[in-house]
Amino acid sequence: MEGFIRVSPKELNLSLTLVCGQCFRWKRRSKKDNVWFGIIFNHVFELTQNINSLKVNHGDDGDSVDSSIHWKLLNSSNNKTGKAAKRKKLSQDDISNLLSDYFQLQVPLVDYYDKWSKIDSNFNSKGCQLPGIRILRQDPIENLFSFICSSNNNIPRISMMVDSLCSTYGQQLFDDHEFGTIYNFPSISRLCEDGVESKLRSLSFGYRAKFIHQAAKTIMSNDAKNPEKWLFNLRNECYEKAHSQLMSLPGVGAKVADCVCLMSLDKHDAIPVDTHVWKIALNDYLPHLKKNKTMTDKSYKEIGNFFRSHFGPYAGWAHSVLFTADLAKFKKLLE
Structure with missing residues (x-):
């Protein structure tokens, strides 16, 4: 079709x-x-x-x-x-x-781009060259476990890990002539099975193997009959509660929790702060934070609150445009 x-x-x-x-x-x-x-x-x-x-x-x-x-x-x-x-x-x-x-x-993205461009010259110079960046509304299960894999990692290697996770514990969906057999994302119950941690370690997941297995078991303990429901129900909670609940899971810190809130739980003003966003905040918006050698919990929250007050209800979307502009593969385009 x-x-x-x-x-x-x-x-x-x-x-x-x-x-x-x-x-x-x-x-x-x-x-x-x-x-x-x-x-x-x-x-x-x-x-x-x-x-x-x-x-x-x-x-x-x-x-x-x-x-x-x-x-x-x-x-x-x-x-x-x-x-x-x-x-x-x-x-x-x-x-x-x-x-x-x-x-x-x-979501009327062009209207938001226009609004953000009028209030922010930095966004105006970058956003106009990077139109049409939308936040995806993903499956919270795939979104969560993919970002547990993202810790101290880069996009190509995260992609390899996610593919490996699917081919090892997912079910076959389709055979493609170019990319081979395609699998669905594994269920939480499958990631709870005995031997998952050791198997993932053998597949070069490192310490993330333990977090994936333990996070799945923690979610299962919240709702053994329908563990996926627990994650989807966070869409109905306020940002603060959803963020807190996610951080109760092994391997989920503030940044990963914000990624899941923004990209699958309908929290449009969630602001994931990684090294790119930290640098953007210091150079373009909050220079007084340069006195800090590293990012603290306090400065993390300050950056998120600044973006929310500055860009409004869809601040997470504006943040993602600036984040994309800072990625090496797009800097050449901007230059």
């Missing part, structure tokens, strides 16, 4: 959104045609955005470019996937709703 979603490249830029460190299982099939291969809630997709449409200036109306993304559903499994899973026929509307939810297309 295939179709189109109508969206301006200023509202959604796949070549930026899918590689800026939010998720780790999207792969670029073709740079020339801007074709992407990935998984959304166990549905395997190929997404294509006209590469010419990405060259539009931020102030253009977009009428002269292709303002749509072509999607192709490569499997049709339900959310309890596996070879033996019953197939569920999805309609065009089902797919459109799924993609709209995943990319949060209800």
Whole structure:
């Protein structure tokens, strides 16, 4: 099954959104045609955005470019996937709703870019060159365990770890001619099984192996019958409570908790502060923090509170644009 979603490249830029460190299982099939291969809630997709449409200036109306993304559903499994899973026929509307939810297309991104550009010259100089960076609404389970893997790590290696986690403990979804067998993200119950820590250590997960296993067991202890529900229910809690609950899990500090809050729990003003954001805060917004040799809990909270007061309810989205601009692979584009 295939179709189109109508969206301006200023509202959604796949070549930026899918590689800026939010998720780790999207792969670029073709740079020339801007074709992407990935998984959304166990549905395997190929997404294509006209590469010419990405060259539009931020102030253009977009009428002269292709303002749509072509999607192709490569499997049709339900959310309890596996070879033996019953197939569920999805309609065009089902797919459109799924993609709209995943990319949060209800958020008027261009309006926010304009607002942030007017109040912040730093954002204006960078955001105009990096249009269409959206926050994805991901599966909290995949989001959480992927970011446990992110500790002291880089994006390519995190991607390798996540792929390894899926191929070892997930169920088969699809066989692709280029990327091989594709698996779903493993369930919490599978990550609780005996031997998970030692197996992941043998796969070079290091100390993260222990955190993955222990975090899964902690979640399972909260709701043994439906452990996934505990995570999804955090969407209904306030930011402070969701953040606190996540930090009760082994291997989850303030930054990882903020990543999950922002990228899968609908906390749009969550501000993950890593070394990139710390540097941005010191150089562009809070120079008085330079007196601190390292980031403290107090300075972490100060940076988050500043971004929230400065950029407003969707501060986490503005923060992600500035974060992306600081990534080495995009600095050349800005220069």
